[in-house]
Amino acid sequence: MSFDWQTEEDNDWDDQVWQEQPETAVSPTRPWRTILLILLLLSVAGAIIYQQVNSRLEETTAALESDIFATHNLLGRAAANQDGELGKAVLSGRDKGWSQAQTTLLNDGLFYENPTFGLSLADSEAAYAPLFREDERFIDLVLDPDLSGAVLSYARDFLAFTGNGVQTVTLQQTAVYRRGETRWLLAPPLDAFWGEWHDEAGAFVTYEFPERDAEIVKQLIPDLDELLTETCAALPELDCETPVELRFETNPESLLAVADPANLYLTNLELTLPTPTLVGLPINSTGYDALLYAYGNKLVSALVAESADYSCCNHAPLFQTLMLYQLSELGLAEWPVTQQTQKTLATTGVHTELLFPYWGSSNFADSQDEFGVQLLGFVDFLLNRYAPQLTALELMNQMNEFRTFQSWLGGMRGVTQERLINGDNSFSRDWWFYTLTQSELTAVSQQPIPLPGQDLQVGCLALGDTLNNSSQTTLYRYRLSNETWTEELAYEGLAFFNPLPQDNGVVLQLVEFSETQLWQTLLWQEGSGTELMSIADLFSISMGQVDPNGRFLLSYLTSNEDELFPEPQLIDMESCRAGSCTSTAIAQTPYWSPNSQWMLLTDSTFFENSQYVVDGRIITFDSGNLNQIGPLWLRQTFDDAETAVSVGQGSSPFWIDNVQFGYLRTVPEAAQPFAQELVIASVGNLEPETVLNTELLTAALPERRGSNPLLMQYAIAHPTDPNILLVMASTQASDGYLFQLNRQSNEVSLLFTLDISRGEHSLGFSPDGRYIVATGAFWEDSSRDQEEMLFGVMHLYDLATGEHKPILINNEVLFPAFPFDWSQDGNWLAFTRDDNVIGLLAPAHDYQQMIFHDQGSCISLAWVNPMADE
Numbered sequence: 001m002s003f004d005w006q007t008e009e010d011n012d013w014d015d016q017v018w019q020e021q022p023e024t025a026v027s028p029t030r031p032w033r034t035i036l037l038i039l040l041l042l043s044v045a046g047a048i049i050y051q052q053v054n055s056r057l058e059e060t061t062a063a064l065e066s067d068i069f070a071t072h073n074l075l076g077r078a079a080a081n082q083d084g085e086l087g088k089a090v091l092s093g094r095d096k097g098w099s100q101a102q103t104t105l106l107n108d109g110l111f112y113e114n115p116t117f118g119l120s121l122a123d124s125e126a127a128y129a130p131l132f133r134e135d136e137r138f139i140d141l142v143l144d145p146d147l148s149g150a151v152l153s154y155a156r157d158f159l160a161f162t163g164n165g166v167q168t169v170t171l172q173q174t175a176v177y178r179r180g181e182t183r184w185l186l187a188p189p190l191d192a193f194w195g196e197w198h199d200e201a202g203a204f205v206t207y208e209f210p211e212r213d214a215e216i217v218k219q220l221i222p223d224l225d226e227l228l229t230e231t232c233a234a235l236p237e238l239d240c241e242t243p244v245e246l247r248f249e250t251n252p253e254s255l256l257a258v259a260d261p262a263n264l265y266l267t268n269l270e271l272t273l274p275t276p277t278l279v280g281l282p283i284n285s286t287g288y289d290a291l292l293y294a295y296g297n298k299l300v301s302a303l304v305a306e307s308a309d310y311s312c313c314n315h316a317p318l319f320q321t322l323m324l325y326q327l328s329e330l331g332l333a334e335w336p337v338t339q340q341t342q343k344t345l346a347t348t349g350v351h352t353e354l355l356f357p358y359w360g361s362s363n364f365a366d367s368q369d370e371f372g373v374q375l376l377g378f379v380d381f382l383l384n385r386y387a388p389q390l391t392a393l394e395l396m397n398q399m400n401e402f403r404t405f406q407s408w409l410g411g412m413r414g415v416t417q418e419r420l421i422n423g424d425n426s427f428s429r430d431w432w433f434y435t436l437t438q439s440e441l442t443a444v445s446q447q448p449i450p451l452p453g454q455d456l457q458v459g460c461l462a463l464g465d466t467l468n469n470s471s472q473t474t475l476y477r478y479r480l481s482n483e484t485w486t487e488e489l490a491y492e493g494l495a496f497f498n499p500l501p502q503d504n505g506v507v508l509q510l511v512e513f514s515e516t517q518l519w520q521t522l523l524w525q526e527g528s529g530t531e532l533m534s535i536a537d538l539f540s541i542s543m544g545q546v547d548p549n550g551r552f553l554l555s556y557l558t559s560n561e562d563e564l565f566p567e568p569q570l571i572d573m574e575s576c577r578a579g580s581c582t583s584t585a586i587a588q589t590p591y592w593s594p595n596s597q598w599m600l601l602t603d604s605t606f607f608e609n610s611q612y613v614v615d616g617r618i619i620t621f622d623s624g625n626l627n628q629i630g631p632l633w634l635r636q637t638f639d640d641a642e643t644a645v646s647v648g649q650g651s652s653p654f655w656i657d658n659v660q661f662g663y664l665r666t667v668p669e670a671a672q673p674f675a676q677e678l679v680i681a682s683v684g685n686l687e688p689e690t691v692l693n694t695e696l697l698t699a700a701l702p703e704r705r706g707s708n709p710l711l712m713q714y715a716i717a718h719p720t721d722p723n724i725l726l727v728m729a730s731t732q733a734s735d736g737y738l739f740q741l742n743r744q745s746n747e748v749s750l751l752f753t754l755d756i757s758r759g760e761h762s763l764g765f766s767p768d769g770r771y772i773v774a775t776g777a778f779w780e781d782s783s784r785d786q787e788e789m790l791f792g793v794m795h796l797y798d799l800a801t802g803e804h805k806p807i808l809i810n811n812e813v814l815f816p817a818f819p820f821d822w823s824q825d826g827n828w829l830a831f832t833r834d835d836n837v838i839g840l841l842a843p844a845h846d847y848q849q850m851i852f853h854d855q856g857s858c859i860s861l862a863w864v865n866p867m868a869d870e
Contacts, residue, residue: 064184065133065141068150068177071184073130079111080128087111092178092187101252102186108256113158116259117279118294118333122157122168139172150177150184151193155283160290161297166334169290171280194250204228204240205299209248213276217248220276220292227296231303231330237393239307244299248275255279261320261364264298265305265312273298297332308396315399317358317367321379326392337380342438345377350432352378359405381431387412388836389854433791433810433834440807448845451480452823452863456830457506457524458838459495459817459860471513476855477527477864478838485855488527496817497524498544499615499862503824506862507544507553521555523576526867532571533557533581541566544614545589546573547637549596554589556605568605586641588633593655598683600653600661601633601644611652611714617764617818618714618728620756627651627713632663634683647686650679656717659683662725664712667693674709678727678741692741692748697729700739700748708733715741720769724799728763728774730756738763738774738797751797752804758792762818767826771843772797775809775819794820794831796843807841810834817860824863832858 071090078087084103091099105111112128113121121127131137131154139153152175160169178187195211200218203225209217232240247270254274257263264271273295282288301323305312310319328335354371355378367375383392390398390412402408409427456478461471473495477486489495493513497506505525512518519539522529532555533540545554553573556566569583570590588601591613602609609628610621629651635644647653650663660682667675672694679688697710708731718724723744730736736754741747754761754776763774774795792809809819809832820831833839838851838858 061143061147064143064147064150064179068141068152068184069130069132071177071186072152072175075106075111075186076128076130078106079109080124082107082109090183090185092180092185094178095188098188098252101256104256105252108259110255110259112156114255114259114279116261117255117274118160118290118297119158119171119279120160122159127156148179149187151175152177156280158280158290161293161332161334162286162289163293163331164289167286167290169287170283171287171290172283173280174277189250205244205246207246207248210250210275213248216276216281216291219288220295223292224296224299227292227332228299228303231296231300231332234330235304235326235391235393237307237391238303240303242269242303242306244269244271244302246271246273246295246299248273250275250278252278258298261301261323262313262316264302265310267302269302269306271298271302293332297327300327300330300332304393304396308393309400310396311400313362313364315359316362316364317372317375318355318379319396319399320364320367321375322392322396325379325383326396329392335380337376339439341373341377341380342435344373345435346432346439350374350377350428350435352428352431356405359408377435378431381434382412385430385434385834385836386427388852429791430810430835433808436808437810437834437837447849448847449827449842451840452825452828453481453866454503454823454863455479455866456838457497457499457860457862457864458855458858459497460855460858462856473859474855475508475524478851478853479866483851485853486527488524489529496860497862498542498546498818499821499864500525500546501548501550501615503863503865504550505864506860507542507546509542509544511541521553523553523573530576532573532576533569533583543612543619545612546614547590547592547596548594548616551596552637554586555583590637591653591655592637593658593661595658596637597658598655599635599637600647600655600663601635602651602653603630604628604651609651613654615764615818616719617762618716619760619762620713621760627664629666634661634686645686647681648688652712652714654715654717656680656722656725660722662691662715662717664715672709674711676712678712678715678725691725691743692727694729696748697727697737697739700750701737702750708735710737716763716765718769719765719767726751726763726772728754728761730754736761736776738772738795740799752795754795755793764822766822766829766843767824770798770800771829772799773820773829792819796829796841798843805843807831807839818862821862824865830861830863832861 074090075087078084084107087106088099088103091102093099102111113119133141137155139155141150141152143150154173155170156173157168157170159166162169176187176189176193177184193212198209198211198214200207200221202221205224205228207217207221228240232238249272254272255278258273276291279291279294280287282291304323304326324333325335327333351374354374358366358375382395383390387395395412398408398411402411458476458478460474460476471494473491473493474487475489475491475495477488478484479486491510494511495508497508499506505523508522508524508529510520510522519541521532521540521542523532532553540555540557542553542555546552551572551574553571555569555571557569558566568586568589570586571581571583575582588603589605589609589612591600592598611627612619629649632647632650632653633644634647635641647663648665650665653661653663655661660680662678662680664676664678667677674694676694677690678692679690681688694710694712697712710729710731713728713730715725715727718726723742725741725743727739727741728736729739734755734757736756738751738754740749740751751772754774756776758777761775763772765772772795774797776793776795777791794807794809796805796807797803820829822829827842827844829841829843831839831841833850835857836853836855838853838861839848840851841848
């Protein structure tokens, strides 16, 4: 074996099919590669350097921001604690006046809020919490290029009035900080921050404002014009022609100035208010509304004070509270008196004497003292009940006319100062009653069922009238369908009425206060009256006692010369409607059966007895005395008087149904002189059956106080259940008790107690028998030595549930007129509530509402059917 080594150069290339390329010159290295490499190296180096510089800058900026937040949060602690000394540590001293203003804001609790400008903190804990960049309240922090100054923007939530009530709004706050020698300081903005000043005239006001707030102010001006236009239209007595100038001030002292109302009333309508940046810039529409109403409130306050010719600062707390009410009426503020306020006053009582210092005070801050709730409640009562015909502006004007609080108060209703001073507590009484009624309004706000398709007949005395020769009673028809009052009769004297059956009108009694004393009884229907028994030289009087079918009316006739009691007459009202009244003399007082076919008769007349029945209701005048016991008779209504048969000796007869009846009598041969019993009988069996006596009633009392015996005054049968009887008993100490007797179970139970110390008392059922309505008295406390503080009360008792609801009444109760009446459908109870107030109650739905009017003190009320042509 041999080896033949060959190199590439020795190899035979003849077999290769390709040709070698000719040699060329070798190319040099391109220079751009080097340049690119250099640039890349420089770029990397620059990025590293930039990153290092930027990191250093971020570290520096972060450190600066941390220092700014530290200063800001220290101010927050100072504001929370109202500690001006702590705040001074981070306040710039470059402008002594500015720094002093900030210290005062801190000390006065106005650094973060200004409630007198309509802004109070929604959540003070959140507002004072430390602020950081990650906080949702943070908006922006802009450092100056030289890092010597910064502007911090952040959000703060306030409670503010917006036109839709008090709402939570968010405003942007702005704080300027400068770098001090050792720390960042809150500093006054430089002139360049605010920019140039501008002037612009609106329809009512000329405005001056800095460039920084030009945009928001120019948005406010037309809206403030519109607000002032509406205000001037709503309050015509407001002087809107006087020129007004408003400067939006950049000095923080303006925040202090706006907190004192006196600064609005001393400037002759040259006003200075803090510019929006100092107050807070709106972030959304709600915040804008808050700012608009805050400035509008102050503008209108100044106009009202100018129109009232107010001399600051007379009666300052009272004036400012009236101002707040007037602003709330104009829709520019929230009136703070709520149902809870009234409950507080109703519980603690109202005290007119606490108001006297407010009249003499010149310090507006006094309205916020411990008795400020009395002042608020007083003004609420003044303008809603005592003098509803006046506006708050008119009351402000009247302050200039009177030297004393009492004379100003009396001048509103023509009451003399002497009467107010000399033991007349009617004002305090009426005010307290107002708080009681306002505090009891039900929570049901929507009317649950339709109002009756009926009208109300109402008889009213003018406010301030007493029963004398100058009294005038006006008879009205109030239409609930359109809330209108129609005057039907104006009578110079006293007029009262009682309803007819089926609400077909009223029996109207006219009592003339003159030498002739021409008293008349009229059948009043369809807006006009038919005189009953018009006989020369005779006058008539009726208590409205009509049989259930509405045909016969019991009336009394007499002459001026006759010294005897008036003679009772049964008037046939069908004949009166035909044009000629006929009557029949009757020697007794009738009590008709439910179908009008039978009459129980007593020998005692209305003038000899303190009790009678009308329209299914019992009325008593002197509940402390025992009713007169006498003969009782029974006869059919249309039979002759001679057909009457003797029932026995008794009093207070009543019907259970069309054949059964009952009455009270003394227990025969009883050991106790006041022992009584309730007996029942029927038209077919006059033998009495005892179903109740005084001993059983006394045993039903949970406890007895004192030794006064119980006296049964009357009994009344349930309209749909003949087994249920109600019995009212009282003592000579005016303690009343209403019992229920179940004849089926022989059970006696006490329903509720009555104070009958006012003398008059009435009781009746609702048409369906579910509810009892009884009237009585209500005392402020257990003491009975202040009769002027005595209120009426209407007891509403639900027999189905046992719920007892007393409802206070503050108007004159003039029996035999009724203070309450049920609608024909039985769903609504109407009652005279207070001067210029009628109550409407739908008890099955726990709903009540008030009819407010200016017709005076209404003494008679009844539901009547609508006019025939309606």
